[in-house]
Amino acid sequence: MSDEIRAWFPFYPADWLLSPTVRGMSLEARGLYLELLCWQWRDGSIPQDVSAICAVTGGSPEVASECLRAFPSVNGRCRKNKRLEGIREEQKSKRAKRVAAGRLGGLKSKQGASNAEASPNQQKESERKKEGVPSAGTNTAQVTYQCEVCKQDVVGFVAFAKHQDTHRGTGV
Numbered sequence: 001m002s003d004e005i006r007a008w009f010p011f012y013p014a015d016w017l018l019s020p021t022v023r024g025m026s027l028e029a030r031g032l033y034l035e036l037l038c039w040q041w042r043d044g045s046i047p048q049d050v051s052a053i054c055a056v057t058g059g060s061p062e063v064a065s066e067c068l069r070a071f072p073s074v075n076g077r078c079r080k081n082k083r084l085e086g087i088r089e090e091q092k093s094k095r096a097k098r099v100a101a102g103r104l105g106g107l108k109s110k111q112g113a114s115n116a117e118a119s120p121n122q123q124k125e126s127e128r129k130k131e132g133v134p135s136a137g138t139n140t141a142q143v144t145y146q147c148e149v150c151k152q153d154v155v156g157f158v159a160f161a162k163h164q165d166t167h168r169g170t171g172v
């Protein structure tokens with residue numbers, strides 16, 4: 001897991017406060033529950049053994065037994081809260097999308113075209129065309145991008161983005 005993802009996780013206060021599982025716990029068990037979520041986020045899971053959990057957290061077996069229902073055993077080897085792992089998957093896919101977007105932006109600037117204010121630039125470009133003024137040569141529509149998936153050369157950033165869409169979900 002990347003450090004960026006490991007650093008924090010989304011927490012939904014309203015869900016927590018209204019959860020029947022949480023409300024059914026003592027205040028001490030709620031504290032341990034939260035601590036174990038943090039632990040799982042950092043390490044990917046928490047120990048199977050209640051004694052190990054108590055040793056690290058300082059909790060009592062009685063308190064641990066109150067919240068371990070929220071951490072079902074995985075193959076008898078460790079425990080995981082399922083919702084937290086779902087949140088981790090969401091964070092991973094969001095990050096992958098940001099990385100993909102950043103890669104496109106990086107290609108763009110490598111070709112000498114400005115990332116900033118794409119639409120005002122396009123507007124200027126169409127004004128130039130109208131007036132017959134030659135382009136300064138930084139028009140992103142003329143930049144050629146090579147697709148990392150099929151190695152095809154695609155001219156123009158928008159066309160390239162559309163081209164990449166054709167690979168999405170197909171795994172090809």
Ligand SMILES: [Zn+2]
Pocket residue numbers: 147148149150151152163164167
């Ligand atoms: Zn391609």
